[in-house]
Amino acid sequence: MNLAAWNTTLQFAGVSAIFALSIYASLWTGVLSLAPVFFGAVSAFTFGWVTLTVGLPPVAGLVLAAAGGGLLGVLTAFLVLRLESHYLAMATIALVLIGRVLVLNMEDFTGGVAGTLAPGDLGTWLWCLGCLGLAAYVLARLRGSRFGLAASAVREDPAVAQSLGINPRSVQLVGFVLSGVFGGMAGVLQASFLQFIGPDTFYTHLGFTTLAAVVLGGAFHWLGPIIGAVVFTALPELLRGPLGEFDSIVTGLLLVVIIIYLPRGLVDLRRLRLLRGRGKTAVSE
Amino acid sequence: MSNAIEIEGLVKTFGGLRAVADVDLRVPQGSIYGLLGPNGAGKTTVLNMISGFLTPDQGVIRVHGKETHGLPPHRIAREGVSRTYQNIRLFPGMTVLETVATGAYQRRRSSILGAVLLSRAERRERAEVTAKARALMEQVGITAPPGALAETLSYGDQRRVEIARALAAEPRVLLLDEPTAGMNDAESHQVGELLLTLRGQGLTLVLIEHNMRLVEEFCDQVTVMNSGAVLAVGTLAACLEQPDVREAYFGKRSDARRIETLRRARRG
Numbered sequence: 365m366n367l368a369a370w371n372t373t374l375q376f377a378g379v380s381a382i383f384a385l386s387i388y389a390s391l392w393t394g395v396l397s398l399a400p401v402f403f404g405a406v407s408a409f410t411f412g413w414v415t416l417t418v419g420l421p422p423v424a425g426l427v428l429a430a431a432g433g434g435l436l437g438v439l440t441a442f443l444v445l446r447l448e449s450h451y452l453a454m455a456t457i458a459l460v461l462i463g464r465v466l467v468l469n470m471e472d473f474t475g476g477v478a479g480t481l482a483p484g485d486l487g488t489w490l491w492c493l494g495c496l497g498l499a500a501y502v503l504a505r506l507r508g509s510r511f512g513l514a515a516s517a518v519r520e521d522p523a524v525a526q527s528l529g530i531n532p533r534s535v536q537l538v539g540f541v542l543s544g545v546f547g548g549m550a551g552v553l554q555a556s557f558l559q560f561i562g563p564d565t566f567y568t569h570l571g572f573t574t575l576a577a578v579v580l581g582g583a584f585h586w587l588g589p590i591i592g593a594v595v596f597t598a599l600p601e602l603l604r605g606p607l608g609e610f611d612s613i614v615t616g617l618l619l620v621v622i623i624i625y626l627p628r629g630l631v632d633l634r635r636l637r638l639l640r641g642r643g644k645t646a647v648s649e
Numbered sequence: 650m651s652n653a654i655e656i657e658g659l660v661k662t663f664g665g666l667r668a669v670a671d672v673d674l675r676v677p678q679g680s681i682y683g684l685l686g687p688n689g690a691g692k693t694t695v696l697n698m699i700s701g702f703l704t705p706d707q708g709v710i711r712v713h714g715k716e717t718h719g720l721p722p723h724r725i726a727r728e729g730v731s732r733t734y735q736n737i738r739l740f741p742g743m744t745v746l747e748t749v750a751t752g753a754y755q756r757r758r759s760s761i762l763g764a765v766l767l768s769r770a771e772r773r774e775r776a777e778v779t780a781k782a783r784a785l786m787e788q789v790g791i792t793a794p795p796g797a798l799a800e801t802l803s804y805g806d807q808r809r810v811e812i813a814r815a816l817a818a819e820p821r822v823l824l825l826d827e828p829t830a831g832m833n834d835a836e837s838h839q840v841g842e843l844l845l846t847l848r849g850q851g852l853t854l855v856l857i858e859h860n861m862r863l864v865e866e867f868c869d870q871v872t873v874m875n876s877g878a879v880l881a882v883g884t885l886a887a888c889l890e891q892p893d894v895r896e897a898y899f900g901k902r903s904d905a906r907r908i909e910t911l912r913r914a915r916r917g
Contacts, residue, residue, distance in 0.1 A: 501765075502765050505764055505765045505766075505767060506761065506764055506765065508747075508775065509759070509761070509764035509771070509775075510754060510757040510759055510764070510774075511761050511764060512764075513747060513750055513751040513754070514751065514754050516740060516742075516743065516747075516751075517740055517751045517754075520740040520741055520742070520743070521738055521740060523702060523722070523738075524734070524738050524740070525723075525751075526701075526721065526722035526723040526726065527700055527701075527702075527722050527723075527726050527731070527732055528723075528726060528731070528751060528752050528754050528755070528814070528815075528818055529723050529726035529727045529754055529755035529818060530723055530754050531721075531723045532723075538761060584742060633742065634741065634742035634798065637742075637744065637796070637797075637798045638798060638801065640796075641797050641798055641801055
């Protein structure tokens, strides 16, 4: 693979990482949601429309998409948070399906089956890493905060969390807002790199591969989804050279091995803590 | 003295089983109150209804005069009710310090924006919460380092982490479901001493407990339950005088005779 191809692959890995953080944001609060794909679709088509038809500068489009994503997160939360675990996950998948139907039918706005163009001004390393860094910074800061501890508690045992005065629904609402903002940013960047978006750009395939990246990278620390997204975007490209069409077999095997031997993902703070505890070193936080 | 908890006519049915049948309970403020009875008597069910995990089918629960039955658990917790669990329920992957700090949720005020920008208020609050968590760990007698995974601690320490987590919420009523299960006599006694200290700080404590020596030494008053109903109320000594309480715990004399006959028959 030449340098230019690598460059493109890694840029898309960066966008995948933001999508992965969007999934992680609600997973942190115990909600498995594919809504980030929907958030991405809405923001990408809105971005294309406000920049090319309305004539806003792309940066304004990005800010608008991030804010709109947050708002969409709130609406989605009110819609789906009354459901429990797997029904909730199903509802978010339904949202992805609805997104495609909307894209196909709102032709004036989205270009329908033909899709639409988007400006490529933001399709640079600077914007990609800037947005990724921002998302990671926010999640890292929240980790030990009042919200962060409550989110982990709700995820691990919602009943116990409630007995500590934590309202799971409001914690999950915040998770959806974060997810919406990150999903909005990721959608704009995806559109900026591709410069063309269609009904299949933001569909189930994106959702499932991103979810796999989150789970395999590690769904218990913000670093996990980033590593997972980079590894599982770059790996197939790396393997395609020596293995040709067999690359997906190796990727698949690797997934199985990770699921069996590292069930909490590549980045697993719990395992580190266990190992550290076994070494009997006194730890002070 | 006013009551911290008042329960009238509490009923809970699971399918055809009346787990709790018409239970009254009055826990005086600032007391250590024992909830006794053999397994399956409905003690934990009562505790679960006080903390809101279960909704009563009938009856009234008042905490410090406020009706709490029907409220979701987090609202009841905000009325100053904290609890521990019979089967220890710690958060997997969290350190001892994080677990205890999670309990301080209600006492923290900083916003999400403050946390992201790492405002001065956020930094001060984190330092306060950490200091408080460490102080609580010391008070309940956790010997493990604060950075250890809570789930790797000894059984007794895990129970103590649960108590510290519950105390971090600064409750007015603390419900303890078998706090000394799996502890030896010395450790149980330490828990008893801790209960006295907490009562001294103005807390009301309700505990389900099978260790009679502990109950005798530390509980001001007890309620004995059996098959979902209240058998006796009062001091432990007075309750143990009652024949139906003895029967619930040790069985009937006629049972003893029957068992003896069976044994003999089997041997013969």
